[in-house]
Every structure is written in C-alpha cells, then in structure tokens.
Amino acid sequence: MIDKVTHMLQEMLENVRKKRPLIHSITNYVTANDCANILIACGASPIMADESEEVSEITAICDGLNINIGTPNSRTVRSMMIAGKAANKLDHPVVLDPVGAGASAFRKDTAFRLLEELKFSVIRGNISEIKTLASGRGSTGGVDADAKDIIREDDLDDVILFAKAFAKKTGSVIAITGAVDIVADAEKAYLIRNGHPMMSSITGTGCQLSAMTAAFVSANPDKPLEAAACAVSLMGYAGEVAHERLSEMDGNSTYRNYIIDAVYNMTAEMLGKGAKYEVR
Amino acid sequence: MIDKVTHMLQEMLENVRKKRPLIHSITNYVTANDCANILIACGASPIMADESEEVSEITAICDGLNINIGTPNSRTVRSMMIAGKAANKLDHPVVLDPVGAGASAFRKDTAFRLLEELKFSVIRGNISEIKTLASGRGSTGGVDADAKDIIREDDLDDVILFAKAFAKKTGSVIAITGAVDIVADAEKAYLIRNGHPMMSSITGTGCQLSAMTAAFVSANPDKPLEAAACAVSLMGYAGEVAHERLSEMDGNSTYRNYIIDAVYNMTAEMLGKGAKYEVR
Amino acid sequence: MIDKVTHMLQEMLENVRKKRPLIHSITNYVTANDCANILIACGASPIMADESEEVSEITAICDGLNINIGTPNSRTVRSMMIAGKAANKLDHPVVLDPVGAGASAFRKDTAFRLLEELKFSVIRGNISEIKTLASGRGSTGGVDADAKDIIREDDLDDVILFAKAFAKKTGSVIAITGAVDIVADAEKAYLIRNGHPMMSSITGTGCQLSAMTAAFVSANPDKPLEAAACAVSLMGYAGEVAHERLSEMDGNSTYRNYIIDAVYNMTAEMLGKGAKYEVR
Numbered sequence: 016m017i018d019k020v021t022h023m024l025q026e027m028l029e030n031v032r033k034k035r036p037l038i039h040s041i042t043n044y045v046t047a048n049d050c051a052n053i054l055i056a057c058g059a060s061p062i063m064a065d066e067s068e069e070v071s072e073i074t075a076i077c078d079g080l081n082i083n084i085g086t087p088n089s090r091t092v093r094s095m096m097i098a099g100k101a102a103n104k105l106d107h108p109v110v111l112d113p114v115g116a117g118a119s120a121f122r123k124d125t126a127f128r129l130l131e132e133l134k135f136s137v138i139r140g141n142i143s144e145i146k147t148l149a150s151g152r153g154s155t156g157g158v159d160a161d162a163k164d165i166i167r168e169d170d171l172d173d174v175i176l177f178a179k180a181f182a183k184k185t186g187s188v189i190a191i192t193g194a195v196d197i198v199a200d201a202e203k204a205y206l207i208r209n210g211h212p213m214m215s216s217i218t219g220t221g222c223q224l225s226a227m228t229a230a231f232v233s234a235n236p237d238k239p240l241e242a243a244a245c246a247v248s249l250m251g252y253a254g255e256v257a258h259e260r261l262s263e264m265d266g267n268s269t270y271r272n273y274i275i276d277a278v279y280n281m282t283a284e285m286l287g288k289g290a291k292y293e294v295r
Numbered sequence: 296m297i298d299k300v301t302h303m304l305q306e307m308l309e310n311v312r313k314k315r316p317l318i319h320s321i322t323n324y325v326t327a328n329d330c331a332n333i334l335i336a337c338g339a340s341p342i343m344a345d346e347s348e349e350v351s352e353i354t355a356i357c358d359g360l361n362i363n364i365g366t367p368n369s370r371t372v373r374s375m376m377i378a379g380k381a382a383n384k385l386d387h388p389v390v391l392d393p394v395g396a397g398a399s400a401f402r403k404d405t406a407f408r409l410l411e412e413l414k415f416s417v418i419r420g421n422i423s424e425i426k427t428l429a430s431g432r433g434s435t436g437g438v439d440a441d442a443k444d445i446i447r448e449d450d451l452d453d454v455i456l457f458a459k460a461f462a463k464k465t466g467s468v469i470a471i472t473g474a475v476d477i478v479a480d481a482e483k484a485y486l487i488r489n490g491h492p493m494m495s496s497i498t499g500t501g502c503q504l505s506a507m508t509a510a511f512v513s514a515n516p517d518k519p520l521e522a523a524a525c526a527v528s529l530m531g532y533a534g535e536v537a538h539e540r541l542s543e544m545d546g547n548s549t550y551r552n553y554i555i556d557a558v559y560n561m562t563a564e565m566l567g568k569g570a571k572y573e574v575r
Numbered sequence: 576m577i578d579k580v581t582h583m584l585q586e587m588l589e590n591v592r593k594k595r596p597l598i599h600s601i602t603n604y605v606t607a608n609d610c611a612n613i614l615i616a617c618g619a620s621p622i623m624a625d626e627s628e629e630v631s632e633i634t635a636i637c638d639g640l641n642i643n644i645g646t647p648n649s650r651t652v653r654s655m656m657i658a659g660k661a662a663n664k665l666d667h668p669v670v671l672d673p674v675g676a677g678a679s680a681f682r683k684d685t686a687f688r689l690l691e692e693l694k695f696s697v698i699r700g701n702i703s704e705i706k707t708l709a710s711g712r713g714s715t716g717g718v719d720a721d722a723k724d725i726i727r728e729d730d731l732d733d734v735i736l737f738a739k740a741f742a743k744k745t746g747s748v749i750a751i752t753g754a755v756d757i758v759a760d761a762e763k764a765y766l767i768r769n770g771h772p773m774m775s776s777i778t779g780t781g782c783q784l785s786a787m788t789a790a791f792v793s794a795n796p797d798k799p800l801e802a803a804a805c806a807v808s809l810m811g812y813a814g815e816v817a818h819e820r821l822s823e824m825d826g827n828s829t830y831r832n833y834i835i836d837a838v839y840n841m842t843a844e845m846l847g848k849g850a851k852y853e854v855r
Contacts, residue, residue: 066367066368118632271832273548279547
C-alpha cells in the first residue's frame with residue numbers, strides 16, 4: 016500500500032520526466048559533468064553558462080536555476096547575481112548550494128550576498144555549510160561537514176528546529192544532507208533515511224543533488240518542500256541501489272557511475288518502495 | 296565485399312591511428328574530460344589551452360583546432376579568435392561546434408563573429424544550431440535541438456539542400472547530427488544512419504564528436520568531407536556497439552564510458568561492417 | 576617477507592588513510608574531477624579553489640597544495656603564486672605538475688616563475704617537462720613526452736644523475752614518470768617499475784598522480800622522497816590491478832574508472848606485494 020505522501024513523491028518524479036525542465040547551472044568545473052549527466056538521468060535537461068553577458072538570457076529560456084559556489088571567482092559570482100535576479104523576476108525556482116561556505120571570507124561573503132540579494136526556493140548543503148549561513152560564524156573544514164557538526168540521532172530534534180527556523184527566516188526550503196537528511200520549511204520537516212555512507216567517497220554527490228533539486232522544484236513549483244524532499248530521497252535511494260551492484264573490486268569511481276545509472280533507471284514504483292522518510 | 300567509399304573510411308581511421316594528430320581544443324569545462332579521452336580513444340592526442348597569451352603557440356604545435364562554445368566567456372572567445380586565426384594562417388583544419396548558438400545574443404554574436412573572421416573546415420551542430428548560424432534568426436531551446444526542428448524522413452531532401460547551400464556559402468563541410476546525420480559540402484552529402492537514441496541522454500556526445508572530427512580532418516586533410524563523415528559514422532557506430540553491452544541496470548553514465556571504450560576498440564574492419572551511409 | 580623500505584611504504588599509505596589530509600588543488604578543468612576522486616580514493620580529501628581573493632585562506636585550512644598548469648590563465652597563475660607563498664610560509668608541502676611546460680612561452684615562463692618564487696616539496700612530470708624546467712630549453716609536443724625523450728634502459732643511469740642534480744638545485748624531490756619512474760632527491764633515487772602502457776591512453780593519469788603525491792607528502796611530511804615514491808608506486812600498481820580487470824570490450828574510459836577503484840581498494844598488504852622498486 017502506497018500512502019498519500021509517497022504517491023505525491025512518485026508523481027513528482029513523473030512530472031520531471033514529463034516536463035523535462037531545462038536547468039541553468041552556474042556551478043563549479045570539478046563536478047559540472049556529473050551534474051549535467053544526473054540532470055539528464057532524472058529526466059531534466061542541463062545547460063551551463065556563466066558569462067555575465069548571457070546569463071540572464073539563458074536563465075530566461077530555462078525553467079530553473081542552480082547556483083553552486085564550489086569553485087567561485089569574482090567573474091562567476093557576478094554572473095550568479097545577475098542570473099539569480101533574472102530568475103527571481105521570472106519566478107523561476109532558484110537553488111543554492113553553498114559549497115564550503117565557511118572555508119574562506121570570500122565564500123562566506125559570497126554566500127551572504129547571495130542570500131541578501133536573491134530569493135532561493137531551496138538551499139541545500141551539509142550541516143556545517145548551513146550553520147555557516149545561519150550564524151554568520153560557523154566553521155567549515157574544506158567542503159565536507161566538520162566532525163563536530165555531524166548530526167547524532169539525539170540531536171535530530173534540535174537540527175529540525177534549527178532548519179525550520181532558518182527556513183522561516185529565509186523563506187527558503189532548507190535541505191541539510193548527511194547520514195540523515197532533513198528537508199524543512201518553516202512548518203514541516205521531512206526526515207529522510209535513504210543513502211549509503213560510501214556516497215561521501217565520491218566528489219560532488221552534493222552538487223549533483225542540488226542540480227536535481229532544481230529540476231524537481233522546477234517541475235513541481237507549487238510544492239518546493241516536497242519536491243526537494245523527493246530529490247533528496249531519490250538521490251539517497253539511488254545510492255543504495257547502486258551500492259548493491261558493486262562488486263569487490265569496484266570503488267568510488269564505478270560507484271559514481273552506478274549512482275547516475277540508478278537515477279536514470281529509477282521508476283516511480285521503485286521510488287515508492289525505496290523512499291524512507293518521516294514527517295515531523 | 297567492401298566498396299570503395301567504405302574502404303576510404305577505413306583508411307581514414309587508420310590514418311588517425313598512424314599519424315596521431317595533436318588536437319588543440321578550446322572547449323567547455325563540462326565535457327572537456329570526455330573530449331580528451333575520446334580523442335585518445337580514436338588515436339589522436341589532446342591538448343586544452345585557452346589563455347590568449349599562449350593559444351597561437353599551442354595551435355602552432357598542433358595538427359588541428361577544435362572550437363566549442365559550450366561555456367563561452369569574453370576571455371575564452373578572444374582566445375578562440377586568436378587561435379583560429381593562427382590555425383588558418385598555418386592551414387590547420389579548424390572545427391566549430393556552435394553549442395546552443397541561438398540560446399543567447401552573446402552566443403549568437405560569438406558564433407557569427409567566428410564565422411566572419413575564421414575559415415572552418417567543418418561546422419558540426421544539431422539542426423537548430425546550424426539553422427541559427429545559417430539564418431541569423433532560428434531558435435534554440437538550450438543546447439538540444441528544438442522539437443520543431445527535428446528532421447523527419449520527409450524533410451531529408453530539404454535538409455540536404457540546406458546543408459549543401461550553407462556549405463557553399465561558408466566553404467565549410469556542414470555536419471548536422473541527430474537521429475539521421477547529414478554531412479555535406481557544396482556538391483555532395485553523406486546521409487549517415489548510425490547511432491542510438493540513447494546517445495542523447497549523455498551530456499556532450501556532440502562535443503566529443505566535434506573533437507574527433509578535428510582529429511579525422513587533421514589526419515586526412517585532403518578529404519574534409521569524407522573525414523567528417525567518417526568521424527560521424529564512427530561515433531554513431533560506437534554508440535550502437537556500446538548500447539549492446541548495456542545491462543538492465545546500466546544507465547547514461549555507464550553508457551558514456553562504453554561509447555568511449557567502443558571508439559578505443561574500433562578497428563577498421565568493424566567500422567567497415569558497421570558504417571551505414573548513403574551518398575546523395 | 577616484507578623488507579624495511581616496503582614496510583615504510585605501507586605505513587605511508589596507512590598514514591594517508593588515518594590523517595585524511597585535506598589537499599588544495601589549483602588545477603586544470605580537464606581532469607579536476609578525476610583528481611578529486613582519486614584523492615578521496617587514496618584516503619585524502621580534496622578542495623579546489625582558484626580565486627586569488629580566497630586561495631591563501633583555503634591553503635591555510637589545508638594540509639598540502641597541488642599546483643598543476645594544465646589549463647593555466649593569467650588569473651589562475653596569480654592565484655598559484657599567492658597560494659604557493661601562503662603554503663610555503665605555513666610549511667605545507669607543495670607539489671608542482673608542470674603540464675606541457677615547454678608547449679608555449681607562457682607555460683615556460685609560468686613554470687620558471689613558480690620555480691623561482693616558490694619552494695616545492697615535489698615536482699612531478701614526464702621527462703620532457705622536467706627537462707624543460709631543468710634546461711630552460713627543451714621541447715614538449717603537447718602534454719605527452721616527446722618521442723626523442725623516451726627513457727631507454729641504457730639511459731637510466733644518466734636520467735637518475737640528471738634527476739638527482741635537479742633535485743639538488745631545486746631542493747625538491749623530482750619525480751619523472753613514464754615507462755619506468757624515477758623519484759629522486761639529491762642523494763637517493765627510487766626506480767619504480769609499476770604501471771601499464773595503457774595508462775598513457777587516459778587523459779590525466781599524471782595529474783591524478785600529482786594530486787595523490789600531495790596527499791602522501793602531506794601525510795608523511797618528514798619523508799618527502801619516500802612519500803612521493805610511494806604515491807608513484809601506488810598509482811602504477813593500481814594501473815596494473817585495474818588492467819587485469821579489463822574485459823575485451825573495455826577501453827580507456829572504463830580503465831580510468833578501474834584505476835581510481837583500484838586505489839580505493841588498495842590495502843597496505845597489497846601494496847607491499849605489488850610495489851616494484853629499487854633504490855639507486
């Protein structure tokens with residue numbers, strides 16, 4: 016028996032496949048290829064463009080915008096601002112991935128300026144990155160979550176409260192991903208228990224998820240909370256399915272391919288059975 | 296029995312393997328890695344360089360130049376111009392991939408300026424991109440061909456006439472790739488029926504083909520039409536061979552790897568049997 | 576029976592796995608993704624950042640710095656200088672990969688300026704690149720070693736003398752990789768016979784090795800010579816292990832994945848058995 020929420024998540028995947036949203040990504044050069052391929056895998060269509068002269072036009076022909084500060088520079092940050100404002104004007108969903116937000120003053124300033132000047136449908140990061148955004152302080156050791164920031168089961172209620180409060184403050188859906196994923200708006204949170212620890216041994220699974228989130232929110236614009244939760248659950252479940260395929264000699268590179276493959280082959284039926292979430 | 300044309304295509308592949316042309320690509324950061332690996336797979340050698348201070352020197356030590364506007368910016372466009380002029384001066388083959396040419400005024404202007412100031416051996420794109428170049432109007436929804444531009448069997452003769460006319464106007468071989476591929480100069484067109492629909496679910500198969508086209512034209516400089524047709528047929532046939540290897544759980548990411556693998560393992564004999572073309 | 580040196584190499588791999596060094600790479604956009612994934616595979620953690628405003632801060636939170644001039648431009652070269660000076664000040668290991676150093680005046684000047692202004696723990700390149708650095712002349716045909724520069728068995732002693740002399744001059748460990756690898760400081764050289772010829776059919780195995788070298792030197796800062804030799808041997812042995820997995824239809828793209836997989840699955844025990852080196 017599929018309950019109502021699960022049924023909605025299934026429809027959201029089908030909407031991405033039906034509508035094939037075109038997603039404009041201004042993202043880092045490390046994981047851009049994987050982001051493009053996972054967008055296609057989930058049913059969307061990717062375009063990357065970061066020249067300030069063209070980004071507002073590119074955004075205008077797209078259905079959603081994905082901003083990722085993985086390898087920012089002053090030129091591309093300017094383009095993020097321009098594209099973000101164009102997308103906001105057109106009411107296109109915009110997703111922010113504040114990669115390593117606390118790793119430098121430049122990244123922190125960039126993240127804060129993006130938050131001040133743009134309206135995001137969803138902000139997705141690890142707990143250290145989201146804490147940095149929320150506190151203005153925080154600490155990020157590189158692009159992975161700090162050990163001291165790892166979410167323990169006991170802390171879940173606190174983190175949910177934190178996510179809801181930050182969602183209320185920003186008007187964005189907040190997606191905090193890690194061993195357990197929390198996706199929250201001001202009122203409601205999804206706790207998602209999909210995924211596999213080995214996913215953290217691939218560069219850019221977070222970037223890929225943010226790109227997919229933009230696709231899901233663009234194809235399901237009326238329900239950004241559920242759309243983001245659906246993307247998070249799909250990514251995690253794809254990580255589980257892909258992990259089962261691994262043979263003894265496979266490592267993180269084959270795993271990377273298999274996760275994208277699993278998204279490509281994911282059906283609504285599979286997702287309905289595999290999604291592990293609770294609402295709080 | 297292998298006919299004369301097929302025999303020529305086989306020799307062209309063998310020429311790439313023998314001469315190992317060094318190809319300078321000024322290309323996008325999304326698919327650069329795949330372009331480099333497929334160049335090696337077909338027998339060529341890649342170098343990427345986009346700093347204006349060095350591009351003319353880099354082009355000078357290479358055998359051919361591949362210009363791709365997938366993620367253009369004002370800095371790299373300047374480098375494309377400089378490298379293109381250097382390559383033209385040295386009579387090195389230059390290939391243009393006008394990715395998403397109609398997606399923004401900046402891309403359109405860039406494409407037109409490249410066409411005006413440089414001489415291209417081959418221009419390869421989807422039908423929407425080539426129409427944009429030819430008409431100065433056209434419309435491109437992102438980087439994929441527009442639905443209304445999809446070539447139907449009934450339209451093939453018209454598209455061939457169009458390709459020949461544009462080839463005559465530009466002095467370039469025109470390669471329009473899609474479900475059916477058309478490679479034409481002013482006099483003659485190859486209609487190529489290799490490939491698999493799933494190839495469009497991988498980001499950058501077009502970019503990869505353009506890079507390979509530069510390799511084939513550089514190793515077979517006297518026959519740019521046939522060299523481009525050979526690269527197009529090889530890419531498509533590799534897509535067929537790779538598709539046969541796919542298991543039920545494989546998706547677009549594994550397919551990407553298998554296509555490059557298939558190019559790597561392609562022999563002249565296989566290509567001779569697999570190439571599906573007609574001359575019109 | 577494992578001898579003392581092999582035991583030390585094993586410990587070095589275990590140190591990378593234990594300490595999980597965070598490595599800052601300023602590298603090319605062609606192979607950045609593979610570099611990040613192989614860093615994770617060996618036990619390290621990657622961060623890429625090339626904006627001049629942030630690189631010294633990023634370097635400060637990292638354990639080591641990897642500078643690669645594969646697709647240099649004036650902006651990123653400036654960032655390399657800033658990051659390199661910050662790393663030197665903090666006594667962090669810095670690795671230089673002088674990709675295609677002789678291919679243009681810009682690259683040569685860049686390489687020389689880096690050598691003059693920064694102190695490198697390790698410089699890793701092919702014989703043509705290292706010769707260019709050492710002589711100020713040299714010639715590099717693209718990013719692969721020149722045919723005339725290929726190291727023959729008869730020349731090994733000469734190349735070792737050359738490497739030791741250049742190590743003495745620069746105060747850096749010199750790693751010359753090719754069919755046979757030589758890793759030398761002023762006094763001692765490791766001759767490493769791991770690897771497989773097919774590794775040269777993958778773009779960026781050299782870049783990946785340089786990134787891993789930064790990880791090994793950062794986790795074993797007191798023994799840069801042995802740490803670099805260990806990374807070189809590991810990369811080569813992973814190439815052997817990965818090659819054995821290849822089926823008839825696999826080519827360079829699958830091989831790329833399998834090498835990273837092999838690094839991911841490499842144990843100290845395996846490395847102890849597989850490392851083929853002699854000290855001269």
